[in-house]
Amino acid sequence: MILEAIKTPQDIKELSPLKLAKLAEKIREKIISVLSTNGGHLGSNLGTVELILSLHKVFDSPKDKFIFDVSHQAYTHKILTGRNSQFETLGKMGGLSGFTHPAESPHDHFHLGHAGTALSQGLGLAHTRDLNGESNYILPIIGDATLTCGMSLEALNNIPPNLKHFIVVLNDNAMSISKNVGVITNILSRLISNPTTHKLHEGIHALISKIPGFGKNLSRHTQKAVSSLKNLVSPAAFFELYGLHYIGPIDGHDIKKLVDTFNDLKSTAWPVIVHVLTQKGRGLEPAVKSPVTWHGVKPFDRVTGKFLGSGPKKETFPSLFGKEILKMAEEDPSLVAVTPAMLAGSCLDPFIEKFPTRCLDVGIAEGHSVTFAGALALDGSKKVVASIYATFLQRALDNLFHDVCLQEIPVLFAIDRAGLAPYGGTHHGIYDISFLNAMPNMVIAQPRNGKLLRELLRSAFHYGKPCAIRYPNVATEEGEGALSFRPEGKAEVLREGSDLLILGVGQMNELALELHQRLKARGIEATVVDPIFVKPLDQALFKELLSRHQTVVTIEEHSVQSGFGAIFNHFLMSHKIQGISVFNFGIPEQFIGHGSHGELLHLVGLTADKIEEAIVKVCTTAETR
Numbered sequence: 133m134i135l136e137a138i139k140t141p142q143d144i145k146e147l148s149p150l151k152l153a154k155l156a157e158k159i160r161e162k163i164i165s166v167l168s169t170n171g172g173h174l175g176s177n178l179g180t181v182e183l184i185l186s187l188h189k190v191f192d193s194p195k196d197k198f199i200f201d202v203s204h205q206a207y208t209h210k211i212l213t214g215r216n217s218q219f220e221t222l223g224k225m226g227g228l229s230g231f232t233h234p235a236e237s238p239h240d241h242f243h244l245g246h247a248g249t250a251l252s253q254g255l256g257l258a259h260t261r262d263l264n265g266e267s268n269y270i271l272p273i274i275g276d277a278t279l280t281c282g283m284s285l286e287a288l289n290n291i292p293p294n295l296k297h298f299i300v301v302l303n304d305n306a307m308s309i310s311k312n313v314g315v316i317t318n319i320l321s322r323l324i325s326n327p328t329t330h331k332l333h334e335g336i337h338a339l340i341s342k343i344p345g346f347g348k349n350l351s352r353h354t355q356k357a358v359s360s361l362k363n364l365v366s367p368a369a370f371f372e373l374y375g376l377h378y379i380g381p382i383d384g385h386d387i388k389k390l391v392d393t394f395n396d397l398k399s400t401a402w403p404v405i406v407h408v409l410t411q412k413g414r415g416l417e418p419a420v421k422s423p424v425t426w427h428g429v430k431p432f433d434r435v436t437g438k439f440l441g442s443g444p445k446k447e448t449f450p451s452l453f454g455k456e457i458l459k460m461a462e463e464d465p466s467l468v469a470v471t472p473a474m475l476a477g478s479c480l481d482p483f484i485e486k487f488p489t490r491c492l493d494v495g496i497a498e499g500h501s502v503t504f505a506g507a508l509a510l511d512g513s514k515k516v517v518a519s520i521y522a523t524f525l526q527r528a529l530d531n532l533f534h535d536v537c538l539q540e541i542p543v544l545f546a547i548d549r550a551g552l553a554p555y556g557g558t559h560h561g562i563y564d565i566s567f568l569n570a571m572p573n574m575v576i577a578q579p580r581n582g583k584l585l586r587e588l589l590r591s592a593f594h595y596g597k598p599c600a601i602r603y604p605n606v607a608t609e610e611g612e613g614a615l616s617f618r619p620e621g622k623a624e625v626l627r628e629g630s631d632l633l634i635l636g637v638g639q640m641n642e643l644a645l646e647l648h649q650r651l652k653a654r655g656i657e658a659t660v661v662d663p664i665f666v667k668p669l670d671q672a673l674f675k676e677l678l679s680r681h682q683t684v685v686t687i688e689e690h691s692v693q694s695g696f697g698a699i700f701n702h703f704l705m706s707h708k709i710q711g712i713s714v715f716n717f718g719i720p721e722q723f724i725g726h727g728s729h730g731e732l733l734h735l736v737g738l739t740a741d742k743i744e745e746a747i748v749k750v751c752t753t754a755e756t757r
């Protein structure tokens with residue numbers, strides 16, 4: 133059957149396992165082809181093709197509900213559920229999202245992107261189903277790294293032993309983005325790869341079969357006993373303690389086996405977990421060989437396996453963070469870094485290679501990572517950097533408040549991916565200033581370039597307080613010359629003018645400087661100031677500037693409701709500074725979708741054209757008044 137003919141999952145119901153296997157190859161081919169131009173989550177999707185085909189063959193979506201954890205691995209599901217013809221638009225602005233999204237299809241039940249939710253959501257749906265007296269199947273599809281999320285364990289603990297038609301699919305590829313970490317990985321892999329376990333089984337069989345006379349028979353009869361023994365050393369014991377019946381491990385690329393297993397499970401009267409082993413990157417050799425690099429990819433050349441890009445690799449804020457923090461660690465043995473499963477994205481790979489005991493990947497466990505970082509830094513003997521993506525830090529708000537700020541522990545938070553993210557609504561890092569600002573003793577800074585980032589990283593431990601340095605994943609310059617100490621709360625005047633004051637946060641200063649030039653050409657002289665510190669504000673400088681400017685423009689790549697602009701407005705009010713017109717530019721209060729960084733900035737009006745137009749309007753209206 134050709135892929136184009138599949139409009140709904142019904143179209144695959146009659147296909148034999150052999151035909152499904154052929155279809156799997158076509159889907160894999162399509163994923164590779166589209167991702168080679170669009171980029172996206174490659175490795176996990178190549179691994180789940182047969183699994184998702186089998187699920188759609190056996191179950192009846194959308195009545196039966198598949199809940200994909202994170203949902204970055206659901207491309208085959210998209211292709212099978214009427215979105216094949218749009219698949220070329222994947223990740224493009226206005227096109228298909230890289231994640232499940234109910235606005236796209238009734239087969240998608242949640243718009244997801246953060247890990248660890250599928251079990252809780254599955255349980256919620258199952259309870260509603262039962263209260264409604266319905267009997268459809270609920271199938272959370274979780275990765276092995278999902279089980280490193282505390283929330284997943286909380287949900288496991290909450291599964292009623294008599295919950296029917298609840299089938300958890302554990303898609304185990306032994307990888308998070310980087311290698312999966314912690315005890316869970318040992319539990320999952322101990323039967324499969326532990327040589328001691330294998331030896332144990334072999335040893336038992338060999339011993340029994342040597343008993344004279346009835347050795348062979350006994351060996352056969354004791355299969356059951358041996359399988360009970362296996363249970364002791366298999367993941368079954370772990371899941372069965374939670375009341376989940378364990379099935380597996382099953383080869384996640386054997387469609388017949390998968391289909392048969394899922395069919396068998398339809399009649400079980402208790403909750404089940406099916407342990408499926410898949411290979412990340414299957415079907416694309418470089419992706420199999422380097423699963424970390426090929427987890428999320430930029431466009432690439434299918435023949436050479438090389439990533440496409442224009443010219444030499446540019447430094448970005450995260451890459452400079454990775455370099456500088458490694459230098460600092462080399463100079464100072466008390467420096468320790470913590471990451472919740474984002475070693476590669478946060479550019480900490482070289483750090484962990486050089487100092488494996490001082491770079492700690494705690495799994496997808498943001499809350500734990502923050503509390504852990506606080507305790508690591510408690511006695512003052514360690515300088516602790518917690519490197520966390522802005523969007524994922526949202527998971528750890530109470531840990532930030534209760535376990536670090538309230539304790540007044542000077543952890544340094546390196547807040548990566550602050551700003552709009554190409555992946556869309558689930559990944560934008562645009563709310564962190566709001567909640568960080570609420571913490572009484574927090575310092576919040578944002579560098580406008582790489583050199584300032586390096587200076588802030590080196591200055592932050594001198595403040596003696598919890599400090600957050602937020603930065604986006606965009607290109608920047610490393611900067612030359614000696615690094616200066618940046619005193620807490622000290623802003624920097626970048627251009628002097630008299631008509632208007634522009635305050636740009638972080639990389640928005642580039643925009644502010646461009647506006648300065650454009651306005652100059654129109655006869656408007658703007659002062660441009662980089663606050664550097666969103667908190668505390670440079671009050672003395674701002675008061676002085678406000679004595680000679682009546683119009684202020686704030687620009688930030690953060691929610692305008694509760695970011696720097698709002699903090700500045702509050703400063704004006706609380707200091708009773710009157711007669712100032714303020715215009716706050718930032719991200720409006722709405723959920724923003726996916727697209728390139730440039731497209732998203734354009735969408736929310738954070739471009740020189742749009743801000744210039746607004747400023748000119750204001751200035752000319754003021755003149756004619």
Ligand SMILES: Cc1ncc(C[n+]2csc(CCOP(=O)(O)OP(=O)(O)O)c2C)c(N)n1
Nearest residue numbers: 176245246247275276277278307308309473
């Ligand atoms: C709360 C949260 N933290 C971090 C991430 C980043 N992240 C996306 S996928 C992923 C790894 C998921 O691993 P696993 O669940 O095993 O699925 P696989 O990608 O191996 O298929 C991580 C850490 C996230 N999406 N959500």
